[in-house]
Amino acid sequence: MTLPASWTHTPPCPSEHYRQRALERQAVLTKPPGSLGRLEEVAVSLAAQQGTDQPAVDQVHIGVFAGDHGVCAEGISAFPQQVTAQMITNFTHGGAAISVMASHLDATLEVVNLGTVTPVPDLHGVNNLQIAPGTANLAVEPAMTKHQVCEALRAGDNVADQAANAGAQLFIGGDMGIGNTTSAAALACALLAASPAELAGPGTGLDAHGVSHKADVIGRALVRHGDNREPLTVLASLGGLEIAALTGAILGCAARGIPVLVDGFIVSVAALVAVRQQPVVREWLHFSHRSGEPGHRRVLDALEAHPLLDLGMRLGEGSGAAIALPLLRSACALHNGMASFADAGVSNKEA
Numbered sequence: 001m002t003l004p005a006s007w008t009h010t011p012p013c014p015s016e017h018y019r020q021r022a023l024e025r026q027a028v029l030t031k032p033p034g035s036l037g038r039l040e041e042v043a044v045s046l047a048a049q050q051g052t053d054q055p056a057v058d059q060v061h062i063g064v065f066a067g068d069h070g071v072c073a074e075g076i077s078a079f080p081q082q083v084t085a086q087m088i089t090n091f092t093h094g095g096a097a098i099s100v101m102a103s104h105l106d107a108t109l110e111v112v113n114l115g116t117v118t119p120v121p122d123l124h125g126v127n128n129l130q131i132a133p134g135t136a137n138l139a140v141e142p143a144m145t146k147h148q149v150c151e152a153l154r155a156g157d158n159v160a161d162q163a164a165n166a167g168a169q170l171f172i173g174g175d176m177g178i179g180n181t182t183s184a185a186a187l188a189c190a191l192l193a194a195s196p197a198e199l200a201g202p203g204t205g206l207d208a209h210g211v212s213h214k215a216d217v218i219g220r221a222l223v224r225h226g227d228n229r230e231p232l233t234v235l236a237s238l239g240g241l242e243i244a245a246l247t248g249a250i251l252g253c254a255a256r257g258i259p260v261l262v263d264g265f266i267v268s269v270a271a272l273v274a275v276r277q278q279p280v281v282r283e284w285l286h287f288s289h290r291s292g293e294p295g296h297r298r299v300l301d302a303l304e305a306h307p308l309l310d311l312g313m314r315l316g317e318g319s320g321a322a323i324a325l326p327l328l329r330s331a332c333a334l335h336n337g338m339a340s341f342a343d344a345g346v347s348n349k350e351a
């Protein structure tokens, strides 16, 4: 059982030198100071993270992680479990939301199957790992062994390594796993000492009765789990294979100096686990959107995150992050391309 180095080693901090230079540049561009609002912060953070005067997010790698959840046996999703495996095929055929967005944004898309109940045939573009045929039912026993968690973390770390080798300037992680809003809510409850009623939501479309049943299932899982908040133990007990891989990918990107654009509820919970393990990871994260899944708000608060968009999206797959990417591209274009007051001969603010 070997944990990736990114789990145990503190990641670097973004460059303070380039942050200062980016702030100085923003201050002399032909606009009132601060008038580009959050786009200024985005550009300054990216400059610090990429260690450059000219931040760019043209080369983006998207990794979608899939896995099945034993807790589906409790009837906690509006959709059947086999959708996870079926969607893996859909990703590779270009029909899923994230497939469309990846090609629309000219980003590379990689699909990693960590383990499904129905095995997925070998498909071009799918890394078929099959660590386990889905997780165990987290309401009655730990979802994964520590060994399985390590393998999933390593799979995520490998994706970060490939992204680094391919020169990715930004990473987007996505999730596919029927039942994973239950697992993510349980993880968040354990890490934040929150109640299941606060964090259970409709996911793919449960009605009020279904949400209340889901909260009961999460409550049973939390009683079984106890109050241990150690990230590896919490992940093994309440996590999912794809959520653990996302945690590994986020840690791996921070370790390699790649900024991450975080998607919705599921990816934010994976990010929370990563930040609990290595707090500096927070400095590598951008938050794309507030998911329609109600528990997302509590997780964002815990991460002191203010996402760029709030579109009522609640899909996962990395789709919300993909939708926000053009904002990051605009922030970079403005930062790199605008003229300074001196260059343009425009009079600056009265002293």
Ligand SMILES: Cc1cc2ncn([C@H]3O[C@H](COP(=O)(O)O)[C@@H](O)[C@H]3O)c2cc1C
Residues within 6 Å of the ligand: 076, 077, 078, 079, 083, 087, 175, 176, 177, 178, 179, 180, 181, 182, 202, 203, 204, 205, 315, 316, 317
């Ligand atoms: C067709 C389809 C495509 C999806 N893509 C992402 N999800 C999202 O919904 C699921 C989580 O919701 P729950 O916990 O309620 O099952 C995950 O698979 C997540 O990735 C999808 C769900 C469906 C049905």
Ligand SMILES: O=C(O)c1cccnc1
Residues within 6 Å of the ligand: 181, 203, 204, 263, 264, 265, 266, 267, 291, 292, 293, 296, 313, 314, 315, 316, 317
């Ligand atoms: O916000 C998410 O990540 C999400 C919400 C609902 C279903 N699947 C994912």
